[in-house]
Amino acid sequence: MFIRDILNNLSKDRLKEIRDYLCENRVYIRKEARKSIADGLLGAIHKPTPLKWPADDPTNDPTNGPTNDPTNGPTNDPTNDPTLALPLLPTTTQATDQLALQGSFGREITNLAKLYTDEVKYSSEQDNFDFKFKIFQNYCLRASVPK
Amino acid sequence: MLRGLALKYYFTYLKDLNLLENVCIGLKLYFKGDEYKRDILLKWNAITLKQVTA
Numbered sequence: 725m726f727i728r729d730i731l732n733n734l735s736k737d738r739l740k741e742i743r744d745y746l747c748e749n750r751v752y753i754r755k756e757a758r759k760s761i762a763d764g765l766l767g768a769i770h771k772p773t774p775l776k777w778p779a780d781d782p783t784n785d786p787t788n789g790p791t792n793d794p795t796n797g798p799t800n801d802p803t804n805d806p807t808l809a810l811p812l813l814p815t816t817t818q819a820t821d822q823l824a825l826q827g828s829f830g831r832e833i834t835n836l837a838k839l840y841t842d843e844v845k846y847s848s849e850q851d852n853f854d855f856k857f858k859i860f861q862n863y864c865l866r867a868s869v870p871k
Numbered sequence: 872m873l874r875g876l877a878l879k880y881y882f883t884y885l886k887d888l889n890l891l892e893n894v895c896i897g898l899k900l901y902f903k904g905d906e907y908k909r910d911i912l913l914k915w916n917a918i919t920l921k922q923v924t925a
């Protein structure tokens with residue numbers, strides 16, 4: 725629980741950095757729709773044995789080696805061929821992150837739009853922006869829209 | 872979520888901003904900035920007892 729609090733307090737960019745760093749170093753962090761990065765990290769932390777890199781994962785194993793057996797990893801270490809492995813990794817993970825961001829939260833955003841009425845929208849006339857923004861954040865929380 | 876003038880202002884000037892923080896700052900600067908305060912002060916100063924009692 726303590727670790728969850730720490731992870732939840734981190735910004736999304738920071739969580740992404742941690743996840744990308746772990747992926748670069750052959751620790752597979754599961755990416756799931758409607759689950760935060762923190763959940764993926766927690767899943768990896770609490771697993772007694774590290775997750776195997778799935779063959780169908782779009783980001784694939786950074787080593788480009790056999791994906792099913794992590795013990796084979798060190799022989800195909802990216803240090804053997806740094807010119808090939810290292811420049812490719814950030815672009816592929818960023819692309820999949822963007823896809824995950826665009827494609828996965830449609831349902832949540834639809835729910836958020838359904839929750840909204842004209843009265844709680846900010847119109848600038850006799851409205852307090854901070855108050856309306858807090859309402860927006862609260863509604864996002866209710867509709868489980870990630871930050 | 873926005874409506875009315877705020878929505879118009881967003882689509883005119885702020886729609887290309889990617890970060891929510893920047894959109895908030897843009898809206899606040901326009902609707903709660905110096906111009907807005909001066910406008911409110913003008914309206915306040917224009918209030919007369921006659922108007923209130925009428």
